[in-house]
Amino acid sequence: xxxxxxxxxxxxxxxxxxxxxxxxxxxxxxxxxxxxxxxxxxxxxxxxxxxxxxxxxxxxxxxxxxxxxxxxxxxxxxxxxxxxxxxxxxxxxxxxxxxxxxxxxxxxxxxxxxxxxxxxxxxxxxxxxxxxxxxxxxxxxxxxxxxxxxxxxxxxxxxxxxxxxxxxxxxxxxxxxxxxxxxxxxxxxxxxxxxxxxxxxxxxxxxxxxxxxxxxxxxxxxxxxxxxxxxxxxxxxxxxxxxxxxxxxxxxxxxxxxxxxxxxxxxxxxxxxxxxxxxxxxxxxxxxxxxxxxxxxxxxxxxxxxxxxxxxxxxxxxxxxxxxxxxxxxxxxxxxxxxxxxxxxxxxxxxxxxxxxxxxxxxxxxxxxxxxxxxxxxxxxxxxxxxxxxxxxxxxxxxxxx
Amino acid sequence: xxxxxxxxxxxxxxxxxxxxxxxxxxxxxxxxxxxxxxxxxxxxxxxxxxxxxxxxxxxxxxxxxxxxxxxxxxxxxxxxxxxxxxxxxxxxxxxxxxxxxxxxxxxxxxxxxxxxxxxxxxxxxxxxxxxxxxxxxxxxxxxxxxxxxxxxxxxxxxxxxxxxxxxxxxxxxxxxxxxxxxxxxxxxxxxxxxxxxxxxxxxxxxxxxxxxxxxxxxxxxxxxxxxxxxxxxxxxxxxxxxxxxxxxxxxxxxxxxxxxxxxxxxxxxxxxxxxxxxxxxxxxxxxxxxxxx
Numbered sequence: 171x172x173x174x175x176x177x178x179x180x181x182x183x184x185x186x187x188x189x190x191x192x193x194x195x196x197x198x199x200x201x202x203x204x205x206x207x208x209x210x211x212x213x214x215x216x217x218x219x220x221x222x223x224x225x226x227x228x229x230x231x232x233x234x235x236x237x238x239x240x241x242x243x244x245x246x247x248x249x250x251x252x253x254x255x256x257x258x259x260x261x262x263x264x265x266x267x268x269x270x271x272x273x274x275x276x277x278x279x280x281x282x283x284x285x286x287x288x289x290x291x292x293x294x295x296x297x298x299x300x301x302x303x304x305x306x307x308x309x310x311x312x313x314x315x316x317x318x319x320x321x322x323x324x325x326x327x328x329x330x331x332x333x334x335x336x337x338x339x340x341x342x343x344x345x346x347x348x349x350x351x352x353x354x355x356x357x358x359x360x361x362x363x364x365x366x367x368x369x370x371x372x373x374x375x376x377x378x379x380x381x382x383x384x385x386x387x388x389x390x391x392x393x394x395x396x397x398x399x400x401x402x403x404x405x406x407x408x409x410x411x412x413x414x415x416x417x418x419x420x421x422x423x424x425x426x427x428x429x430x431x432x433x434x435x436x437x438x439x440x441x442x443x444x445x446x447x448x449x450x451x452x453x454x455x456x457x458x459x460x461x462x463x464x465x466x467x468x469x470x471x472x473x474x475x476x477x478x479x480x481x482x483x484x485x486x487x488x489x490x491x492x493x494x495x496x497x498x499x500x501x502x503x504x505x506x507x508x509x510x511x512x513x514x515x516x517x518x519x520x521x522x523x524x525x526x527x528x529x530x531x532x533x534x535x536x537x538x539x540x541x542x543x544x545x546x547x548x549x550x551x552x553x554x555x556x557x558x559x560x561x562x563x564x565x566x567x568x569x570x571x572x
Numbered sequence: 573x574x575x576x577x578x579x580x581x582x583x584x585x586x587x588x589x590x591x592x593x594x595x596x597x598x599x600x601x602x603x604x605x606x607x608x609x610x611x612x613x614x615x616x617x618x619x620x621x622x623x624x625x626x627x628x629x630x631x632x633x634x635x636x637x638x639x640x641x642x643x644x645x646x647x648x649x650x651x652x653x654x655x656x657x658x659x660x661x662x663x664x665x666x667x668x669x670x671x672x673x674x675x676x677x678x679x680x681x682x683x684x685x686x687x688x689x690x691x692x693x694x695x696x697x698x699x700x701x702x703x704x705x706x707x708x709x710x711x712x713x714x715x716x717x718x719x720x721x722x723x724x725x726x727x728x729x730x731x732x733x734x735x736x737x738x739x740x741x742x743x744x745x746x747x748x749x750x751x752x753x754x755x756x757x758x759x760x761x762x763x764x765x766x767x768x769x770x771x772x773x774x775x776x777x778x779x780x781x782x783x784x785x786x787x788x789x790x791x792x793x794x795x796x797x798x799x800x801x802x803x804x805x806x807x808x809x810x811x812x813x814x815x816x817x818x819x820x821x822x823x824x825x826x827x828x829x830x831x832x833x834x835x836x837x838x839x840x841x842x843x844x845x846x847x848x849x850x851x852x853x854x855x856x857x858x859x860x861x862x863x864x865x
Binding site: 378 | 649650651652737738760761762763764775779780782783784785792794796798799800801803805807809816818820826828830852853854855857858
């Protein structure tokens with residue numbers, strides 16, 4: 171930075187002092203350069219120059235609106251710099267006549283351009299500055315189409331043409347890597363993927379991010395559950411009772427209508443079996459249960475061939491010759507009837523080849539038809555032989571119909 | 573022991589094969605029962621069997637009315653005995669993983685931690701069976717971050733494989749006073765939003781890792797399912813300002829579980845059937861929720 175050198179400091183100090191009268195808002199009278207570093211000095215210059223630039227801009231705008239003031243300005247201040255002189259000359263010349271205008275500079279065009287630049291918002295300056303070209307000002311009349319003489323249709327066309335040109339240029343220009351389809355890391359610029367928002371299709375839901383809201387909602391659920399006392403704990407298994415529950419005897423606290431002697435009499439009669447005891451509800455249940463149990467036992471016994479008692483030991487040994495070598499046990503239980511044990515071929519004593527209509531093969535069907543025909547023919551021949559031999563045709567037609 | 577296991581396994585498979593038939597019979601009985609209750613005519617397709625089925629219905633009680641599925645069978649006797657859990661890690665665990673397992677040891681009452689050393693899974697399962705452990709939990713990691721949890725029920729399975737996300741351990745929180753101490757009481761469980769059949773199954777697997785708590789237990793363990801991620805939280809609560817005011821205090825680790833497989837067998841059985849597997853790359857996976865709404 172040039173400010174580091176003493177000459178540069180001096181120079182900047184001089185410039186600062188010379189600009190001072192034009193910037194009354196600046197807090198400093200002169201540039202303090204002794205003992206300050208470059209950054210601080212720049213800061214001071216900045217403080218002075220910012221308002222100065224703003225005022226200059228304002229001035230320029232004012233002159234744009236009222237061009238005659240320029241003359242006043244130059245009349246008063248006189249010319250100091252070489253540049254200003256040039257400008258003055260130009261302006262003077264311009265005022266004398268339209269002699270300044272040559273093939274390069276057209277005053278009208280300049281004015282138009284100035285209007286275009288500063289007539290609207292200040293913000294649009296940046297954009298319009300980029301598009302300024304030499305041709306905008308310095309093109310001979312022959313080449314430039316006069317815009318004022320164009321019809322609306324032509325203007326429209328020109329607009330469309332410009333748009334087309336722009337689009338074509340865009341199409342022809344090399345595409346951005348994001349638009350080129352499949353691409354590998356080596357084919358695109360380094361770290362370029364970081365700057366692009368890439369759109370991925372995730373089939374998996376991403377794991378939840380645990381924010382304070384999530385925790386709060388979970389805690390709400392927990393609190394609610396605690397208040398309700400609604401937990402999903404493991405329930406202890408209910409114990410299956412192993413012993414039958416004790417029968418509670420019903421106590422009757424009414425005064426007995428029978429005498430003790432009568433009660434004894436009844437008891438005695440029941441014991442001896444003269445009178446049957448009245449059946450209570452409990453007794454009926456017991457009876458049903460015992461019936462069921464008996465039936466179950468019978469079935470279980472049948473499974474063991476009713477050999478519930480161990481076989482008695484045969485005392486005297488004797489040799490028998492005509493017995494099979496192995497005493498084979500029947501597979502089926504003894505209690506099952508023979509009828510249920512018959513094999514299918516024993517149950518059904520018909521012809522072997524029995525088939526459903528849709529199971530038949532082509533050969534089968536042919537065979538069946540041939541057989542049917544043969545049978546029919548035989549029967550028919552018999553009939554013909556029996557009856558008069560005049561009407562064979564009628565029988566045939568009947569057969570066809572069938 | 574080996575032959576006994578083989579026999580038990582065979583019996584189990586046989587029972588499983590009967591399950592379909594039982595289900596069918598149950599459906600028939602249910603239809604008849606409904607018809608009888610509503611006073612409607614018995615459905616025509618069941619008229620022939622009605623008499624026999626009705627007799628069976630009369631003989632049924634609370635235990636036999638609903639068919640016990642095979643899946644329940646694995647946990648049928650789980651309530652008779654307190655769970656006994658063996659905790660271990662993958663081989664050569666890092667420091668954070670061992671810390672995490674230590675914490676899990678306190679999360680599950682009646683759990684024992686074992687250094688993995690060079691043991692192979694077959695050996696571990698065998699010794700677990702011999703010592704009558706009911707569950708084996710294996711924790712896996714990736715560069716010191718726990719990322720997998722396998723819960724294997726013994727002796728016959730099932731084995732559930734979970735992925736772990738967002739693990740925050742007690743060791744991570746340096747402030748010892750703020751997290752407090754870990755209570756040893758049997759916790760109450762909260763299983764939220766396990767509505768589907770698979771969700772029910774998962775809930776059963778998780779539930780039976782914990783013993784039956786006392787009714788006044790102040791320790792709460794939560795498994796809350798939200799879009800197939802099961803949030804594990806561990807709290808204690810206090811009712812200081814009356815019965816309606818509950819002060820929750822989170823202790824212990826927190827993490828999210830994601831189920832990705834359930835196997836109908838123990839971990840070492842490579843031949844065991846898969847009951848359910850997550851298929852993350854299917855087009856419909858995005859839309860479906862497997863464990864609950």
